[in-house]
Amino acid sequence: MTRETHALSIRWFLRSIHAWLVFYLVSALPVWRELWVDPLSPFLSGPPGPFMYITHAFGTWLPSDLAVPVAALLLVLALYGCFRPLKWWAATLVWSLYVSLMNQAWLSASGGHQLMANVLFWAIFLVRTLPSDAVRQERKSILRTTAFWIIRLQLILAYGVTAIHKLSGYQWTHGFSVGIVATDPDYGPAFLAGCPVVTAILTYAILVFQITFPIAVWFAPTRRIWMWLGVAFHLATISFGIPDMALAFLVVYPIRFEERWLHRWFPLASGTQPSNATGPVEYRYFALMRNADQWKPTKFVRTKGRLRGSRDPQALGIASRVTADLTASFYEAVLGKYARGRLVDLGCGHVPLFEAYKDLVTRVTCLDWAHTAHQSPHLDVEQDLGTPLQLEDASCDTIILSDVLEHLRFPERLMQEMHRILASSGHVILNVPFHKGLHEEPFDFHRFTRHALDAMAKEAGFTVVELRELGGAPEVLGDVLSRTVRDLPHGGKDLAKMVQGLTGWFVGTRSGRRLSERTAKEHPLGYGMVLCKP
Amino acid sequence: MPISRNRLIVVALVATHALLLLAYTLPQSWVPTRLQGVAQRYVRPLFHQQWNLFAPDPPLCACSIEVGLSDGIWQPIISPQEHYLVRRMARPLADHIHDRNQHGDTVVMPVLAQALRRLTRDLEHPSTVRFRSVSRCVVDPAHPEGRSLEIIELVLP
Known part of the structure; x- marks a missing residue:
């Protein structure tokens, strides 16, 4: 169903x-x-x-x-x-x-x-x-x-x-009410009073309508x-x-x-046709995503109205906080503009961005593969993203691809598959790391430059709407340093936390931000990208 | 199971709210007195609502207030061309005054008299105007177009 x-x-x-x-x-x-x-x-x-x-x-x-x-x-x-x-x-x-x-x-x-x-x-x-x-x-x-x-x-x-x-009352059950209201100078219309049969029919019709509406x-x-x-x-x-x-x-x-x-009546304002336009419908508010009521923030949390990386070491590595903050800022900035309709989260993990897009979309479909380190109760389809996706052509309006592309042996294939499943005017919102150590081995195959991303997207038939660097040299240095000191036998984790905190503070200052922006082109920590299917 | 627990909580909250709303809005004879008291305390502050427009019966009397000008002409205190919200405010005033007239009280309550004076403040000599209650009541509901006319002059304190 x-x-x-x-x-x-x-x-x-x-x-x-x-x-x-x-x-x-x-x-x-x-x-x-x-x-x-x-x-x-x-x-x-x-x-x-x-x-x-x-x-x-x-x-x-x-x-x-x-x-x-x-x-x-x-x-x-x-x-x-x-x-x-x-x-x-x-x-x-x-x-x-x-x-x-x-x-x-x-x-x-x-x-x-x-x-x-x-x-x-x-x-x-x-x-x-x-x-x-x-x-x-x-x-x-x-x-x-x-x-x-x-x-x-x-x-x-x-x-x-x-x-x-x-x-x-008496007047309603005897068919007089509409006639009485019609002859009242404050209500009217008075001409109805001349047709007692019509007023009686209308009286009973209103009564039947109001009685049956709560059931119908x-x-x-x-x-x-x-x-x-x-x-x-x-x-x-x-x-x-x-x-x-x-x-x-x-x-x-x-x-x-x-x-x-709503999709039929207001197609432009409501997104394209819903994926469940035919077939039985179960009315459940919780059904925005599978097991949506079990969802809990993991990698990203909303603090003081802003989405940022979690400070819980169980949810996010202590050396990844600055990276996660940058990623969260990127998604918060673009989701409001581009996310709508039926969303597919590819490589969903624990669906960390659900909080950010749940009010913007009508349905969330989660895909991930069996080797993932993030077993999720929200998974709709379990499959290798390197193989043809088990979704119909033009069946979604938004695709999220967060920290996934570098794990695919042939990322171009996924680009083509995303182009296939995306409806016309739909958007892909993705991010990839650039300066990042090997992770989730042995499934870590690539680091992409902006030129590689741009070329790959265009070859698949997308228009690049936005392509921006996430972080610059200060963030890269902070990231490398904190990952280096993290594994020190004594106080390494505290030191890594401190380095992350200092990096976050520094890039929040005016000079830190300028330095980050100046060096971002050459030494980005990662990239955020929005693609559109024309 | 979390889903079952959450669903149960939602069902309980919605059912309680709906029950108390029903106890508040249904005819009083349908609801036990004790439940009425609970419903009053819950609904009245934030969720007050009444569904009695034209129910149980539409009003049989169309009541209005007329103003007597110095030249002896009587005109409705609210013209039919007046804004619909103002017309709607004048109707309960007239209904209330009519109800009191039925009990032999032609002296208008001060708070209503104040409202009547506000409605006539834009007339040329508002202090000299007179007021009367006019009610046109349905005699036979099967022929509502034939209404009896009752006029009672009002005394403003």
Whole structure:
């Protein structure tokens, strides 16, 4: 059974709810005085507790004169959120500002506003998460999955509870409700009242739709039909004078979209066709990568918001810290620009870069060979990378090849294979060492110059998008020295750590950085490269 | 197995949240009193929501407030062309005043009177205007177009 992740539906959901915020704020700003500054709504005291100072900031500590700047700030954040995922703190700010504005104008708030307050809260856990160490990684995965399912259930709950309330009334069960609403001057449209049969049919249709929606969306054959019915229903309710409520429901729909719909509807914004476009689909958020919930940072960790080499000697040799820091910086710089869609990690090991690309891609396939020193629970395909890859033509959008190419007897063959499996406009992101001692022997065959890399890529049919040196002479010297002293019988490891630390410090200074840049062309520690399949 | 454990945690968290939301939003007669109390404490601060728009029945009375100008003309306090958010705010004000009228109280609560004055502050002589509550109620739900008219003059404190 193939599995589908929800990275794309989450991305579109986050875009949609921020688009709703933009719509709401732009439509509300002309009546800012009545809504927020000198509001018609009587003061609404919040429930006791510390959250009151967030949800009811206006009226507790924030002067209402600041409502318009607050709305403007929220508008800026919402506009940003339409295009790029917000960081956790920005998402928290968006939620708190929105809720405080909503409660300041509570008389104008509808169920749609409350729905949005709820989904914005849970969206905090869906957006890019806090930088974390290995221990917190698993907890965050649980929180993210919980938030995802709560948002999905929230939509169902809104329909289900409304339907139950309506079933306990008289007008809905007797087919009168739409007629009554249509003749209400505040809602309309009045012309419907002249057609009692139509209003009765519409009343029952709405009731049936709301009762069945919570069940129908769980099954693939009915999901699409009911969601289209929902779109029609909510667009129709715009004519009842509740556009914000109607749109609030609609913008939550993408959380229930299937990835393949999004690929079909928005091919340019969503990457190319998904690899699992046909066949049964198992809905599991954990399925971004095999055993994703077991993943733990190894070679690279995120510290203070920055990806860098691990300082745990079990995960990374003490003499490799500077090298790993350089590699991590390279990947962090390019992944955001180029990683998308279906990613294949060739020679994956423990998939050390998963943390860096997991929010950018929709599916991760891991390949490695049997001789690897890094047995991984995430492996999808076990094979020698020197042989034809067991993947279909144009079946991925991004390939990661980290510290692998030098271990292949015939690297050109892998280049050609990568070109074959990559979809058009897809990218290969790779790095290789240049000044590095023999490692993982006897499978250490090559060191490549920039000219060799460039020629090999072009011969395989790639366009070289980026080719940069990673580190220069200071890093090379630090690397060689620390590897030399590491094996001293007494204090060698401490000395190696010190050399690595000093190298890291030196190349962080202005003069160290200049020296590194000046010498990088001639004495690089390694290379980072981005290739594109035209 | 880590997957099973994580899945169990997620299922427990989602189920608890959904249960408490249901206890908070379902008709009160459906939910045990004790659970209602727990749900109130959990949901009210951060996750408050109501799903009662047009439920259990749509409002039978369309209530509005009209303003009497010095020349004897009455006009709606909120014009139908007014911004939809402002119109929506005026409706609960009118509904609330109408409910109190039904109990014989024609003196508007100070906090609502303040809101009515804010709505009329842009008129030429806002201090001289009079207010009245107008409700158009459905008499026979099978023929909702025929609505009875009730007008009650209001006293602002």
